[in-house]
Amino acid sequence: VTFVDHLFVLHMQTSELVTLACRERLSPTHPIRRFLLPFTYGAITINAWARTALCNYRTTTQRAFAFTDRSYARAWAVAPGLVAASGAASGSLFQPLHRVARSPIATDNKIDDVLDEFLARQGPVYGSPGVDTPFYRTARKYHSIVLEWVTSYVEHFYPHGVDPNEDPEIQSFIEQVVLTSAASGVSHVGADLQRVLDAASGQPLRARALLIAFITRFIELVTLGHEQVGAVQIYAQDASFAAFKWKIGDLCGTKEAAMQGAILMCLTSSITPTLMPSSGSTFEQHDWAHIYPSKNPVEAEELAQMNRDFQLKLGSLADELDAYNDAAPHRPFPDNTGIWTANPRYMETSVSI
Template identity: 35%
Template sequence: MEQSPLIGESVYAPSWPVVQPPEPSFYSQGCCRTCLNIPGAFGCGGCRICCYSILALPLFVLLLGLYPVLAALVLVLLVLLGLPISYAIIYLLCLNPPPELAWKFAKLTQLLRLTFYQFPKPSEWRVDQLAPKGILQTGLLQYAIAIRVPFLQQDELYAGGLFERILRSAPSPEFVTSGIFSTLPQKKLKEMSLFREGENPVEYVMNVVQDIYPRIIQEWTDKTSDRALTHLCLHGLGAHRLERADSRAHPGCSYVVRTNQLSTLPVREGYETYGNDAYFDQDFRAVKIVRFENGEVWEDQKVTTFLADGSRDWEYAKFCFRCSLFTLVTLVDHLYGVHLQLANIGVQAMREQLSVDHPVRRFLVPFSYGSININDLARTTLVTRDSWLPRAVALDDEGLQLAWASAFQILPPDYIITESDPIKMLEFIFDREAQIEKKRSQGLFTAYYKQALQYWKILHGFVSRYLDHYYGTGAKGDLAMAADQELRLFMLQVVNLVQTLASPLSGHHVNEIWPSLSDSRKRGIMTNFIARFCELATAGHEQVGGVQAYAQDPSFCSFSWPKTLRREGVLAAPKEVGVGVALIMALTSTPMPRLLVREPTDDWSHLFPAPSESDRSRVHAIFQRFQSELQTFSEECDDYNAEAKNRTFPNDFGIWVFNPKYLETSVSI
């Protein structure tokens, strides 16, 4: 039975309730090794039937005693093939595979990943499992410019699931995945199915992906109203892209979230182009949406303005904005910014410049866990022609090429560097507190940035105390840290490879700038970078990647939609696109180590170097203080969310992305 939509402000865009996946989700399967770590396999009973049948059949044959040799052969074959056979039966009969072949492959891939998935237990990590310092072999991204990603076989500690093991054993994982994608047919837009009036898109999508979908943390009781648009931009997916509006060019407007950066990118036939900038007044109430219409670069810019009048055109403009924001954040902020820039470059520099016994290398182990494996999978399954992401977005091949080429120029405003002094620029780019204080001076110190600052101070304090322990404090500590050649090379490699620094540093060679810095300034930059790396790998990744509530509802957000919706039809992406977006979300949600220690197996402090027991006690105390501060902050976040309904608009909404109990130590996919 279909659920009724939530009461919203418009009949054109109903808000459909969030649907949680069934329990137990794969998050709670723990280390279970019973056939499949998939709840649907247990719920339908098919798994149990298949397993019992497989066990009973050879027993029956053996009991017959007529053909012992044949019975032995059958037994061997069933032992070898029993799991794949039962897996295929369950997948086809019980787990509701998607209608399109490419998305069948996506769901099967995630099922394979979760089968026998080894949930990370940091307490069991050993130093002798860490790979020695050395140059990593890398592969070039197909669309992006000058970005290389280490091959997944070179990852350390990360075990992953069955899919990763299959790829590791392949001579060329890229050849395997590209070969599969090139043979999978792709539906044209006109062949796709659209939602009917009154049909629940969330239930449709979750009926297909619920077996592998992660639990939804955020609470969205209203998704499509004007109030929801404010919540999206002030507390949700657009919170880190909120800017001050030019009130002279846009009278009555104080704030804006922009997505028109994507408006010039060419799209496939029949799809709507991206874009729309959402403007708000001083009380954060929606005023208008400005859309840059796609045209030739030499033509005058065509602009369409939609006013907040409750009309169908206004609802369509909001839908386009939400989808454009979702695409921009996923493609640029998440995949490019967090994964392929920060995590990828940071891990490469760590592995190539820091020895196994280096205290910073040991410190970064949990925050870099699985990054090589994850980023290489992204390279071969998301940033490859005909792979899952190109199938889901509206961009054609040229559009994808242009998007990746310009990604570093359309990162969030925090990454836009106006400082002309290269030394001050290096200090500012990694100093999160300085960036947030700049937001405060601009009148953008929202609840989102208040929590961001609290979280940063906890992380920065942890990093500072850790470095104080190994290098010392004061001038001697500054000198010791500045004199660490491995740490210097680590830092210089990072700065040289981050693409967003290429333009500000043009004409200045960072290797020449670095010696001119004082020891204390060098220490400050290195401390800030380590803390910023950890901050973006945890809360930063959650902000741009924790999109469970958005991805399950093709009427809330999507990567592509037909341009015919501008005139008529239900405001939702086609069914095939909706399922595809949700499956990409599921593929990017495999659990990583917890940031907040909940049980002894979550503790990674034994990795920190300690030559004596007293030294071990001191460094463990640093870790315990960090955990205590995280727990206190988590409780404050819970209280803030619990009181949301008692606050007035626009702050009557929760914030979940900084709560340590929901965070993982490293980027996940």
């Protein structure tokens, strides 16, 4: 989880590819670049730190995880295949690659059916694999909140769809994201993504639907996804509970493992903006709608109201989860635990290290 889903997928692929596409393809005042600004905050610096401190040979990760040089190289080499084949929920900028890998889009589909089938596969970052749980239900609620917010924003700026003739920047942005995502996956998955891109070409409303699906997916990955697979510091504090390496037969991790875990946590302590107002602050202090491009005060207020509605719904979900967590000790097993990773109160807007 920490190596593939966290380091490889979220840091080296997802956040890096989207941040680069924003910088390289969208002008500084473009509405989509402005919208994604909180979710790409500090990503280039943070991912550079991750590469230097965690991903390079003989750095903290290799030492803490007990990898030899050969096994470390092997781990990086098989990471793309593990993402596509393992059913990892955070496997791609487009959901869900593991189902695409096991069931490619039929090659005899009509061009419209290709995009319809692909969009139908989009859903929460953590969709239920068959056994529904409170966590999966919470993930669906969070997905619905983010999707509604993204849809309202994108439809505001693209009421008639995404037309590359009117906005060549967004077309170039989508192409770079899709092509770089395809390049990092298995071959027929890349072919599926290319066919989806071709299917959306010349169809503004379908291209807009693809853009909405992508942005929603990306935001979920860097918020909920990173909280789920990247926020491991609470577990790594006690080598008798969880350790990055553990000798067979021992009751706990070694002192060296505990120290290496502590060093790893010291290297991963960057400060990233929170998704919701922190305790004691207000929405007005936390609102980032001022970065959205607007032509007049009326439009600015409309965009601010979108953010306000989004924050209110996040707050309602957070309150619901707080109550659920408080009642956890009184519920029978296996529901006697809380849900913190899916609580927006504890999420950050971007990947952190």
